[in-house]
Amino acid sequence: MKxxxxxxxxxxxxxxxxSETINSVISQTYTNWELFLIDDCSTxxxxxIVNQFVSQYPNIKLLKNDTNLGAAITRNKGIEVSQGKYIAFLDADDLWxxxxxxxxxxxxETQNCxxxxxxxxxxxxxxxxxxxxxxxxxxxxYQKYLKSNYIGNLTGMYNVEVLGKIMVPNLRKRQDWAMWLMAIKKSGKPAKGIQESLAVYRVRKDSMSSNKINLIKYNYWVYRKGLGFSTLKSVFYMLGFLYEHFFVKSKLVIKV
Structure with a gap:
């Protein structure tokens, strides 16, 4: 069985x-999945909208926070109840x-990653x-990934049977970067990248990629709070991040 x-x-x-996000999951050619939609007190x-899908699809499940808890804790509630061999992430405005x-x-399965x-x-x-x-x-x-966030969270996946459930650190932003750092470190092996484009990320007005000041600020807190680095070490890595992000990682953005 798959x-x-x-x-x-x-x-x-x-x-x-x-609706568009959920439909991109329903349209998957791979059918053995469960989707946890965790609502953080939407008004x-x-x-x-979600209840219409839940009533039709038994593998789509809705969880609700009693109070607004933020993205990290909200993701963790889904991780806690998940039963899959693999865990993947898809934000509510992105598409697969x-x-x-x-x-x-x-x-x-074939690359053993x-x-x-x-x-x-x-x-x-x-x-x-x-x-x-x-x-x-x-x-x-892990060392390369410390320099900049190279994993689009909507594309990432990890093996729970090997790594266990990796919880998301309670950071306001960039908590996904800190989580993938923990996953790669725990694995002891490099993460492997699929060259094929498998997802579409929605750049919104409040997206991190659209605000360079916030990008720098919240990345610093990944080093300082997420990873527990000292202030000096966090500043050192932040300087390395600036070079990596703007002069190295930028070369991976290709016009099509």
């Missing part, structure tokens, strides 16, 4: 995009291509393609 994949999707006031029509799970599971990710594309808030491809590195070591 291994079960647990998909974790936190939601907060996601009525504009959640719009998110729950009304139909072959995403099929190709990624086959890749992980614990953590994988893929190339992905970008679209704007209205869904218009930005004609940008973010190319995945073929291999990503």
């Amino acid at each position: 291994p079960l994949v647990s998909i974790i999707t936190p939601m907060f006031n996601s009525e504009d995009f959640i 719009d029509k998110t729950l009304q 291509k139909p072959q995403k799970l099929q190709h990624q599971i086959a890749f992980m 614990d953590v994988s990710f893929s190339s992905y594309e970008q679209m704007n808030e209205t869904g218009k393609p930005l004609n940008k491809l973010i190319k995945a590195l073929r291999e990503l070591t």
